[in-house]
Amino acid sequence: MQYLSKEEVVDRFRHYRFIKNQLLEIIGGWVQFLPEIEIKIQYGRQLHHDALHSDLLKQRLNYLGARIDSRQMAYPGKKFMSYLEDVWHSADHTVIKLYTVDVLIRSLLVDVIREHLDRTSVPEDKASEDILRRIVSDDYARISWANSAITELDPQGEILNESIKERLRAKIAESGGFMGSNEPGTLFKKEFPYSKHPVRPSSWKIIEDAGSYSEKNNSFDNIEGKRRLLHDLIDGELCSIERLGKMLAEFPDLPWEMKTQLAKQAWDESRHAEAQIRRLKEFGGKPGQYPVNYWGWEVDVNRPDPLERLAISNMTFESEACKHMSNWIEMARATGDEESARLIEFILMDEVTHVQIGKRWVEELTKGDLEHYNRVLSYPEFVLQTLRPKGIKMDDLASN
Ligand SMILES: [Fe+2]
Ligand SMILES: [Fe+2]
Structure with missing residues (x-):
């Protein structure tokens, strides 16, 4: 077998990066539509992994001489592009999504990379080998996770039966693969209808009218208060995974470093x-036991300007949550609940970073455009003053 040349390695890395970025966008866009909480949570982690892999490929491409963004990704041919578009539109049920993207597309990538590894010469290209081994190892783990999740969600194969599997396998086989052709395809746009709220398990009670939402007068100094506050916080975390995933899907042209930070977030x-679900269970609670409301979601994810979304969620809601968490830590400690205090201390540090991420990108992407900067920063104020439902005080965002 012949070793790959430097040019061939560059070409392949560009195509792997395309797949990784598509996984990031497709999974990101889907998170909000999955009813299963555990899958959502896993997808949050996967967004970070796929972004990290893409970042490693990008760094290596830089070393190999492909230094500008446009040379760091290559589009596959038209057939594969329309295959992806079809997947995006037609994979409706969670098990179909998992099978198509996390089993079939990931397996396709892993197969190509394994063949690449066989043709990698070391030590001169050891840097590429290390990156590829990491991707293969992580993606194998994801494929095996997806297979177990499918078995758990659809044990009898009622949704994903053998004939559907066969049809999905045939589609990817006919796609021509992602390694390119003379006629590169154009990338489809991932668009979303107006969203009132993300999808939750059917057993959850969603209060559509935020004005009648009266679940908020709770304190972190008693078990029932802790259950309710943790419950709200858990739902807020899910909304964050979902809103960040949606942003990655909707705005593929955001700066790469920003996208890696959003995926990490x-x-x-x-x-x-x-961690909060674990603590909620220790207090005898479970996700879905209290009603939830999504006015905060609605004023964020439907804005056409991604910076306005960061201004309302990262810079305002998350900053407010930080204040409340500091208070919960004190209250937990004062009442002898060291375990909750310890747990929230870790989370608080991440949240402080999330506020800074929002601030950094709003400042960087409005540099030299004061009108845009002011518009972005005035959005949260507008929301709080005019769109906030009567029943919801600012304090209620994470009240104690
Ligand atoms: Fe969080
Ligand atoms: Fe956060």
Whole structure:
């Protein structure tokens, strides 16, 4: 077998990066539509992994001489592009999504990379080998996770039966693969209808009218208060994974570093949700036991300007949550609940960073455009003054 030349390695890395970025966008866009909380949480982590892989590929491309953005990704041919578009529009049920993207597309990528590894010469290209081994190892883990999740969600194969599997496998086989052709395809846009709220399990009670939402007078100094506050916080973490995923899908042209930070944030929020669910269960509660409301979601994810979204969620809601968390830590400690205090201390540090991420990108992307900067920063004020439902005080965003 012949070793790959430097040019061939560059060409392949560009195509792997395309797939990783598509996984990031497709999964990101889907998170809000999944009813299963555990899958949402896993997808938050996956967003970070796929962004990280893409980033490693990008760094190596820089070393190999492909230094500008436009040379760091290559589009596959038309057939594969329309295959992806079809996947985006037609994978309706969670198990179909998992099978198509996390089993079939990831397996396709892993197969191509394994063949690449066989043709990698070391030590001269050891840097590429290390990156590819990491991707293969992480993606194998994701494929095996997806297969178990499918078995758990659809044990009898009622949704994903053998004939559907066969049809999905045939589609990807006919796509011509992602390694390019003479006629590169154009990328489809991932668009979303106006969203009132993200999808939750059918057992959850969603209060559509925020004005009648009266679940908020709780304190972190008693068990019932802790259950309710943690419950709200968990739902907020899920909304964050979902809104960040949606942003990655909707705005592929945001600066790369910003996208990696948003993907990392999605993983932070996943870990927060997991840790809080664990604590909620220790207090005898469970996700979905209290009603939830999504006015904060609606005023964020439908804005056409991604910076306005960061201004309302990262810079305002998350900053407000930080204040409340500091208060909960004190209150937990004062009442002898060291475990909650310890847990929230970790989460608070991440949240402070999320506020800074929002601030940084709003400032950087409005540099030299004072009108835009002012418009972005006045959005949260407008929301709080005019769109905030009567029943919801600013304090209620994470009240204690
Ligand atoms: Fe969080
Ligand atoms: Fe956060």
